[in-house]
Amino acid sequence: MSKNNIAVNVENLSKVFRLGVKEQTSENFAGALWGFVRSPMKNFRKYRSLYNFNDINLSEEEQGDDILWALRNVSFTVNEGEVVGIIGGNGAGKSTLLKILSRITPPTKGNISIHGRVSSLLEVGTGFHPELTGRENVYLNGTILGMRRKEVAQKFDEIVAFSEVDKFLDTPVKRYSSGMRVRLAFAVAAHLEPEILIVDEVLAVGDAAFQQKCMNKMQDVGKEGRTVLFVSHNMPAVTSLCDRVVWLDHGQKVSEGPAQEIVGNYLLAGMVTKAQREWKDPASAPGGQFARLCAVRVVSESGEVMEHGDIQDPVGIQMEYEVLQDGEIMLPHFRVKNDNGVLVFVTLDHDPDWYQCPRPKGRYISTAWIPGNFLNEGPYFIDCNLITRHPDVPQFNEREVVSFAVTGNMEPGTARGDWPGRLGGVVSPALEWKTAYSQ
Ligand SMILES: Nc1ncnc2c1ncn2[C@@H]1O[C@H](COP(=O)(O)OP(=O)(O)OP(=O)(O)O)[C@@H](O)[C@H]1O
Ligand SMILES: [Mg+2]
Structure with a gap:
């Protein structure tokens, strides 16, 4: 794939929440589609409105205690094959951005264009329908991605092996623990060959070994020339995985650029002193x-x-x-x-x-x-x-x-090696280890 084709284009994107008004959205696209299938008429209006972005008249200046700009005039582009990190403090608008890109919630203003099949793994919605079994959900997700049953079947064993939930494949997903759901969801999202993979905070769930597996898988997906958008608070994960980073703060884009540079500036933000x-x-x-x-x-x-x-x-x-x-x-x-x-x-x-x-x-x-x-x-x-x-x-x-x-990074030779989280401690020396062994 050429590096210069645009995979995701976000233009002046804004999202306003009216506090106290509950938004009618599905947790994920699969859910939106499932609801749509089950109740066509009721959902037709809603579904259509998901794509009707500019019908809300809201002045830029509109303020007030009940208005919250979760995103405000955010623009950026992601090229095909790029791995891009989205960083920012709590409430910066990262998840909102990914939900809009995954068509789970509509923006208030602005445009997005996406070239390629999207598969997303968001923090709450894991892309599953709770009443269906693990197995059924894998096929449902594949269908949503436009794959044939046979194509999904070819990937099925790999997905199950990655997720390690084989014993529960015929159990409805609502009986899964949140860790199990995320495992299966990540496995599905990463293995069904989406052209664009969107991942929100998956590393926050699951144990260290699983986190590591996810990191490696995302790296592979990136190397295969597919596009990845990745939200995380784990800065070393961001710097080791991403080519480029977009930094959001209070709904606005602060800057974007090479991962090391933007992450460094983010860590230094709020400090009054300089180098x-x-x-x-x-x-x-x-x-x-x-x-x-x-x-x-x-x-x-x-x-x-x-x-x-x-x-x-x-x-x-x-x-x-x-x-x-x-x-x-x-x-x-x-x-x-x-x-x-x-x-x-x-x-x-x-x-x-x-x-x-x-x-x-x-x-x-x-x-x-x-x-x-x-x-x-x-x-x-x-x-x-x-x-x-x-x-x-x-x-x-x-x-x-x-x-x-x-x-930080997760390169060989650092104190943490491929451990996905920051090590504790004031210093982090890469000490020499030797192990004596006897039987
Ligand atoms: N459904 C909603 N109704 C009202 N406000 C919302 C809703 N969803 C998000 N917000 C608000 O929008 C802002 C951005 O939230 P968002 O979840 O996108 O942040 P985030 O960058 O993902 O934060 P975190 O790092 O904590 O996950 C926050 O102030 C949040 O409270
Ligand atoms: Mg979030």
Whole structure:
């Protein structure tokens, strides 16, 4: 498939909820279709209205306590074969967007166009009819995707093997646990060869082993050149799976771009500090009698200022300062804290060229290197300090002056390996393990 064909086009999409008014929607497209089949006349009007997007006159300015814009003028496109992540805080509009794309709920305004058969797995609706058995639901879903019975039959064993619910195949789905439903639903959605796979938060349900299986399957689907839209709060899952990310906040698109970059910015959002701080005017720069701070930066190995970096890459924290008089011994140091305010470590400048040596007047740039595979995923804040020794006199002490974020991945060689969730702990070193074995 060509990478340049558009699979999903979303244009100025808005969705308004009137609070206190219950929306008549099905949990999923299968449900909508099933209801439609069972009660044609009643549902015909409803079904038609699902596609009638622009008949609601609602001014952009319409506000009020009972009006909630779940999505507001969101536009983006997804090319065929792309794996795109949708991220954002709780209530950002992610699920609403996926429900509109899956035709489960209509938008208030705007247009969507979809080129290809969609299969979706949403957080509540799992694409099943509760009264039908697992087996019947697999066939129903296949039919909805436009597959012949024979085609579904060919995939049937694979689906059952993936879902591990073989014992319950002839049990109505309403008797399934939510974990079982999601297993079967994911298996169906991923194996029935949709051209576009839409997945909302599936990794939040199920145990770690199943989560891992889903991740691998989605990766395969992406590699086969099919399109995947994936919502998750698990940022490492997003960065390792997705090529591109769309970030939503309060119903609006904040930005979209390469996964690492957007996830890094998302992790840093709300932080007032940035990866670089400079004092151009010496009069207002922090400093004392002997030294003055010029700049503090977080840099990559190649020396670029960096707001976020991969967990495997080293991070440089750098201070640029001026020594104002000859002859003092200086001790620059950094304190690194995480977003819970925990002091992760303190690092002192032990560069043998300068440690305990009097320094001549001039400009200095001192960089401390934090190795890759050491800090855990998440945001960090740096305090930048310098004291003169014998006696110890602070020259500057700037708290939380710069920040940066470490983004995780599930590559080999990281502490978590292919484990799907963030590991606990303040740091996340990739330690060497050896196992002795005897019989
Ligand atoms: N049926 C509904 N009626 C009223 N408000 C709704 C309805 N569905 C969603 N909302 C509201 O729309 C907003 C967006 O919700 P949505 O479920 O799309 O967020 P989300 O990004 O998926 O959040 P989460 O990360 O918590 O799953 C929220 O403020 C939510 O309360
Ligand atoms: Mg949601």
